[in-house]
Each structure stands twice: as C-alpha cells, then as structure tokens.
Amino acid sequence: MAQMEFIIEISLENKPAARDPVAETIKRDLLAKKGYDNVSKVRSGQYLRLILKANNEEDAKEIVTKMCNALRLFNPVTQTLNIISVKKL
Amino acid sequence: MAQMEFIIEISLENKPAARDPVAETIKRDLLAKKGYDNVSKVRSGQYLRLILKANNEEDAKEIVTKMCNALRLFNPVTQTLNIISVKKL
C-alpha cells in the first residue's frame, strides 16, 4: 500500500500536580489587566506539528505516539502527550 | 443572550517565513539521528488551552485573539497566532 503524508499536531503538557507557571502567570496578568474575567481556565504546553508518512490516520497516530514514548519527547513523570489532530496532507 | 462556555486551543508559532531553530534541532539532532526519517517537517510553538465564556464560537476566537495581543503573549512581527480548535463545552 502506498504511504501518504499526514500532518499531525501534538501538545506536551505539564500534569496538574507539577504546576503550570506559564498558565498561572497568564491568569494573574489577565486579572491585573481587567476585562478578561470571562476566562476561567488556562493550560499551557509545548506544541509540535509534524508531517510524516503513514498508511492511514490510525497508523500516523500510532507512529507518533510510539516515537514520543521511545524518545521521551515528554517526561512521563510530569507531562502528558495529547494528540490534537491528524489530517491527510 | 446567555453566554456559553467554550474550550479553545491555540498555538503561538514563528511565522512560516521565519526560522524555527527548536523544530530544526528536534528534527536534525533527535528524530533523524534516531532513525525517524519518515518525519519530513517539524514546527514548534507554545500551546494554550483556555476555557472562557462567550456568545458564540466567533466571539470566543475574538476574545482569545484580543487577550493574546493585550498580554503580548506573542509578537506579530515574528509570530502568528493559530487557532487550533473551538468547541462548546
């Protein structure tokens, strides 16, 4: 089967217990700025977008998940891997 | 009109024409060296996920864009704000 290219977006986020100072700072600055009290929650993370070859969407997801685990792209003690989207290019 | 809660994901990235040394290094010094040469492109950024009250999806997008500008979370000279998704909670 011919492989296709997929564009896949992931985020690496800190687990709540490890705290998220970036998000905390944003929330604090928002409060200070006023007018943004409609924002109730903020989480931050690292964003990566990859283009890779795979057989299908499921395969692409699997490749990325395996790769992130094997390379420790995220530190499992404090971070989680979140696949945001997979699309055929 | 009653406001609803939205969950919105964004990434702040370097403009497409600008360099992305973080992504270039991940690709060259990590992925390629570890044999993941099926990955042809990497871009990196800051990921944010927010929960906020808004009238509708468009409104939610606008609030987030304004907020990022007001807090100077990114600089339009070198970066873009990319709205990944907006969903009603």
Added chain:
Amino acid sequence: MTIKIAVIQFPGANCDLDAVHVLRNVVGVDTSLVWHNHFKEANFDGVILPGGFSFGDYLRAGIIAAHSPALDEARIMLKDGRPILGICNGFQILIEAEFLPGALLQNESLKFVCKWVNIKVINNRTAFTHKMKKDDVLAIPIAHGEGRYYTDNLKELEENDQIVFKYSTEDGSFKSEANPTGTLENIAGICNIEQNCVGLMPHPERASESILSPKQTTHGRIFFESMIDFIKRRLT
C-alpha cells in the same frame, strides 16, 4: 595508579572547559575533555556531565543529549559503580536519560536565575559528598532556567535517602526565601539508590577557587575531592 576523569563535551555544553580547568588545575587530576560521540567508558574512572545548554536546551533541557551515545557508555559506568556527576545541564541530562528519577521544570519565576546560594548536605554518603558532613551548609552559585525539581514519588526518594542537597539559608533553615526556583522541598540535588551517581543544579566548579567566591570559600572542591577519594577506595 593514575585516576582518569572524563568531562563530556555535548554540543552546546558551555561549562565543560570550566570543569576541566578545576579538575586539572585546582584538584590536580588527569582529566580529558571528550566529544560526546567519541566517549569510551573503558578509559575512565569517573565521568562528569558539565553544565551549559546541550543542543540549546531546545524542546526541554537535557532531552536531546540524553539520546547521545555517551549516555550508553555512561550507563555501563552507572551499573558497575563508577562515579557520575551531572552539574546543572548534566543533571537535566541524567534525569532525561533516567539515571535519576523525577523531572526538572521551568523555574517558578519563568526567569533564568544566576546567583550565589546556600545548600545543606542531606546525604553525605554519596560518591561526591562523603568528605562533607551531614548538615554542612555550602556556598555555591546557581545559573539556570529549568531547575525546579519535581517528583511524584517524594516518599520513595526520602526513604532511599536519595535527596543529597537542599537549598537553605546561611544558617541552615529551609525557609521558602532560601528556595530560588520553587523547587519541590527545596531539593537542589539527588542521587541514585546506589549513590554513585549524583545530579545537582548548583555549580561546584564555580565554587572551587576562593578568588571566585564572595566569601572566599572553596566548598565546590569537596565534590571533586570526594570523587577522587571514592575512586581510590574502589580501586584498592
């Protein structure tokens, strides 16, 4: 018997020459600066992973260097009990390579911080601290942006006596103002269960000569002297 120490030069490391200077000229031990791809454990009695910014610390401090072949070599040394010290970025690499448990997160202030601080010796039985006394307070500088230690298993760390140093005030108390980064329990350095591998955020190589210390102390030297002593005992 001559003792040979390796300082690994990872791409982007920048305290490598500093460590070599102190080992050679201050401590007086035979030391080689070894490019990370060229490192062969068999030639060395101990290894130091220096501070700096390996691979620019892009993505996360230490993660790319953790995949260097040098770590496979170092793993052999880890297993057979030879001493391994990770200083600052070296500590981050040891964490990412899973020589040591936990994670080093961005400082709470989100800022890089460079200053002289005090650390208290919690475990003085490791390869790098056995010439110190328990509860000694050492003057030593830090310089990092990602040094907030975190573990989801503090209890185990404590039970195994793996906490080696904690930030403290000059008189040894663990007040929060003595904590420069928001690190868990003031933790500044830890070791493996076998105690031959130590990682810490502060820079002993910057605290080894009185000319560089605000109070003319040389506390950093004791790390390296302990290591030499540890190696000698192992070899006899």
Added chain:
Amino acid sequence: MTKVKLNGEEVSVEMPKEEFEKVKELLNREPTITELGGFDVMWSEHCSYKSSRPKLKLFEDAEANYDYVLAGPGEDAGVIDIGDGYALAFRIESHNHPSAIEPYHGAATGIGGIIRDVLCMGVRPIALLDPLRFGRLAGNSHAQWLFKYVVKGIADYGNCTGIPTIGGEVEFDDSFENNCLVNVACIGLGTIEDFKHAPSRAYNPGDYIILMGGSTGRDGIHGVTFASRTLTEMSEADRPAVQIGDPFTKKMIIEATLEAVKTGYVRGLKDLGGGGLTCATSELTGDGNTGANIELRKVFTAEPGMTSYEIMLSESQERMAFIVKPEGLETVLNVFRKYEVAHAVIGKTDDSKVLKVFDGDELVVNIPAKALSVSPTFKRQEKRPDYLDQLLAQPTPEPSKQIEEIIEMLIASENICSKEWIYRQYDHEVGVRSVVKCGDGDSGVLRIIGTNKFIAASVGVNSKHCYLDPYEGAKGGLVEICGNVITTGAKPMAMVNCCNFGNPEIPESFWYFSKAVEGMNDFCRSLKIPIVGGNVSFYNEDEVTKTAIKATPQIMIVGLIEGYENVITLPFKKAGNDILILGETKAELGGSEYHSVIHGIEGGIPPKVDEDKIKVRWDFISALYDKKFIKANHDVNKGGFIITIAEMCFKNKLGADLNLSRYNANDLRDDELLFSETVGRFIIETEPASLNDILLLASEFKVSVTKLGVILNQPKILIKGLKNQEISLDINKLKDLYDSTIPRLMDI
C-alpha cells in the same frame, strides 16, 4: 525609495539617483540586479558610514600612536596586546531598530552579531555587556514590554552560548519611548598568534573560500537598509527583517571556528552580517587585494528556488566565511564535520582583483573587488538647536521637600536604583573568570586564567548630560566609564564607542553627533586612551513627533589590572575606617536626576570636564593603589555623592557618620552640594592610619581630598554640617527602596 531604470525595467532601490549614476560610471555599464542590490546595501548608511565617516576620521590613528594596539577602527573589532602573549578584542554595536519592534529576537540577534565580530578576530568571546535605553517604566506597559523582552533576549542568547554578561547600563527616559536603544558589546581573549592567524582579508590567490554555519534563507534580506531609516517609514512588509536567533548553532560555530583557527590552515576569517555574502566576499578580497570566483549554487539554502539576488544579500544569522590554505582544506572540513556544522566550499580566491559570482553558467556579479567599499560620503549640515539656550538657562528651583525625602526618592528612582533584576537573569559567571561580579564593583572584572592579570570593563554614558551639551557630555561619559574601571584597580587601556543619534539629514541631530565625536576625540587624546573601534546608529528619531532620542554616545572602556592584590571592590569593608571624597563638588545640576526626579525639569548647565584635573586625580589614585591605601572605591555620578555612599553601605550593612562642613569650598546650597553630578569624583575607604600620608600626597599632587567622615557599625547615615539641618537616614530602608523599584514596576 528611489525608482530607477535598469536594463529597461523599473526597479526600486534605497540609494539616491546620483549614487545609481555613480554605480554605472564605476562599472562603465548597467549593473545586474544582483550587483545593484550589493551596491544598494553596501552603500547604505549602516554599512558605509557615509554620513559619519568624514567625522570619524578623527579616530583613525590609534594603531599608529599606541604600540599595544594591534587593530584599530575599521576592523571588525579593536584588538590590544595585554602582555604575556595575549590579545584582547572588543567591540560594541547597536541593534536598536530591530529591537524596537521585536525586543526578544532583536536583542538576541544583536548579541549574535557582536559575538561574530569578535570571533572573527580569531579569539574566544569571553564577556558581554549591554547598555540599554527605554522609556520610563512606571505605568508604561510598552516600555515594560520592551525592557522585559530585551533583557530576556540577551539572557537567552548570551547564557546559551556560554558567554557571561558581566555588566551593562540602563537609563529610562521619555525620549526613548518609541526608539529604545539596545547596544551590545563583546570582549574576546586569545593568544596573539590566534589573532594573527585570522585576518579579515584574503591575501593569497588560490585559497578556498568556505561558508560555514546556518543556512542561507530569505529572512533578513535588506536588514541594513532597514537600520538606515526611521521606523515609521517602514511598511509591515519590511518587518520580517527581524530574524530569529539560534544560539545553539552559534555555540557550535564558536567552537568549530576556534578549533579551525588552531589548525593553522585558516588564512582569513569574516563574519556574515549586514550585506551578507556580498559584504563578506567583497571585503575579504577588496581589502586583501585579491579577487575571487564564487559558485552561488554551492551555498546551502534554507529553501529551494532562491534567486542569486536573494542568496547574495541574505542576512541570515549564524554564518562565517573562511579563507583556507589549499593543503589544509580537509583538516578544516573535518573540524566542521566533528561539530556537525553545515559548510560548503563556495569558491576560490585569485589575483584578478575582481569579484565574480556565477549562478550556474551565468555571471551575475563581475565587479572590481574594491568597488563596493568606495561608497560616496555626504557632508552633512550641522546646527546647534535653538532650544538649548533656554534649556541651559533653567535655574534650579528651591527644594520643596525635606532632604531625607529627596534622597529616598532619588535612590528609588528608575535610573539610580539597583539593576539586579537585569543581571540576575544573565549568567555572569560562566567561564570561571568573573572575579568582581555585577553589583560588587563599578566594572566587571575577569581574571585571565594562567596569568596574574585581570581585565575590567564598563560601559555607559549620561544621556541627559549629552542632550544639554554633547561635547561635555561625551567627555563626561569618558570620565565616568574610565572612572568605573579605575575604581576596580584598573588602568584604562582602550575605548570603543557606539554613537546613537537621530536623523543625520537633520542639521540639529547631526550637530549632536559631531560635537560628541569631538568631545570623545579631545578627551581621548589628552588622556592618552586609544579609540580602537566604534559603531554608528542614526535615525533613532520618532517620525510622528519629530523628536530624536537624547544623544547617546555609548562608551566602553577596557582596563588592565596587574595582580589580584590590586583588585578593589565597591562595598565598605570595615567600621571605623575613613570615608574620603576626591574632587570638589560644583553647582552642576543641569541634566541631573535631582532636576528630573524632584523638579520634573531637564535643563540647567550640565557638568564640565577639566581634563588636566582629571588626569592628576587618576594619577593620584594610582599612587594610593600602589601604597595599598584604598580599601573600597566607587565613583560618584547620578544623584550625587550621598547616593554613592549609601550604595557602598548596602552590601555589608554598614553606615556612615558624615560631617560636610569641611567640604563646601564653593559655598553651595544644600541641594547643590548633595545632588550635583560634577564628574570625576570618587568616594574611597581608607584606614585612619594612612590619612596623614594620603593628605600629604594630595598636596603634592595638588588634588582635592576631603575626609567626609567614618564608617559606622550600624546601618545609618548621619549627616552634619549642612546649612539646614542634621539628617539621619536608615540604610535598611534605603536598601529596600533601592532593591524594590524595578521588581515592583515590572511585576505587572
């Protein structure tokens, strides 16, 4: 922008029409588009110094007049011989325009650029300094944003490359609101051999030309013409001229370059900065009296399909050009391979004196190698601004506040308070050389490992003084910065400067530049300080309000200390010791912090410099050092000498008991005596036992020395002998004010 007809087609260039005609005349034909782009960039203000060059001629003779100067103005960095076989290179440069719109990457790539300038002298960069200017922080989120990200940009780049930022300076003033100044300086250390191995010239035909480092991209094309215009003239489209810094690649380039130079096969070295490959190849061959053939398609590009114009003019960061002996090619390439830095042999030098660039078979550049560097110059008009008379005539109002309150306000003011918020973010110790660290002395002091030598470096100038009198202000800057170096025990060795001014086409702005250059030149000649380099940044002018920044000729001095026992720090050491002041105080409150913070005025007559007196005073201090009389030393500047004394009390929580009745020869008002910014004064700590010897020596030298009081064991400053009242100040409170200002203002 000018529209010109090139081979029948209309194209836009930055250069005026006359210069386009000059290009045609020079080539005796129409240029190709790639050639024209090269001229356009190389003849821009930023690259060619066309407005400033006639004036800067004053500085040109450093190499000839001082035997220890190895390289002077005109080189990528000034270089001096500091003995024991070591060479010290240093340079300062501006990155104002990019930083004003992209503070983080603008500042970061500024550091990147200055590192390259020093590296291409063949030496290891060992220190950075960063004099900065912003609008006032209080309630000003734009100024806060610029300040925060400029500091972060410098920190992230400097820290990552492992070069300590050992000092700097900052002022906050409304005139920098829309035009912040980000100047950066770098110091490099190597052996004299290293330096000789790496001239920025290609002297020999038949050598290889290697491009090494980052890939060449479309980012940053025409960055220098951007720096040669005022900000508001630009369209959005100009803005990607700000590039993304890559400190990791830079660190690899540093190590690979130094190792390559050590092989002995490198015969020339040049960084790629403004003007990119065009500038580097034409300067290497033009200055070396050779020529070259370049194969453009050998250049590794970041994206496919780049035109020859784009490749030749790209200002992509992190690139170096090497001239390598043929027999050493493999050895040098192996070094680059080890560090995994991208590289390509892009051509060879020859004896044609012509720069030829081939794009495949097509010859896209074919010009005399020297042609690009013979840019036209402009004789600019200068005119003293009319507003100055009125400003200078402004009197000092009677103080409406108590002296204590004034002192508290001054010490908490943005321009006087502690700058710890900045230097804590800088790794100022990497390299294990930092002996006097930020905040402990007026200069950073570094040891030279393997010797008993130390270098001291400081940078700064008082923009408010220069605004009122650029001639005296520039001289005053020299007095202060030399003073900063002297207080740590050093002898000033050489100076580099960075001239930040408004639009040179406006006569009033050009007058400031002209007078400042004259001031620097006159002072340096009479005090025998070689000027070994500089940089000019014009067009720091707000197009909307038509106001220029306050004139800011930044001055950097490097000094030398022989022997650790001669290194002096700022804090008071011991209660009971004497506090002396060197130099008299005059009623010189013009442009002072007192005027601005307390009275909200900018005028008055600023301090004047008396070179003869300064010279004797420096000689006198040197005599005191020889006798080991000085225990602490700090020069007096912003806010006057009480501020100086307070700063000396802070670190060791000591105090001062002062009686000023013996120190008012000029019968000044209390505010004049306390807050005047007369330049060239020092506060020193000495032991009581040496007082008589010191006073004797003072009368021999004919310098003014007065004992102001003694160091107290309590954190208090007591002042007697003023006209009005006795004053008591709490050091802990002052220190709190001093420390908390910037954190408070920045914690939005």
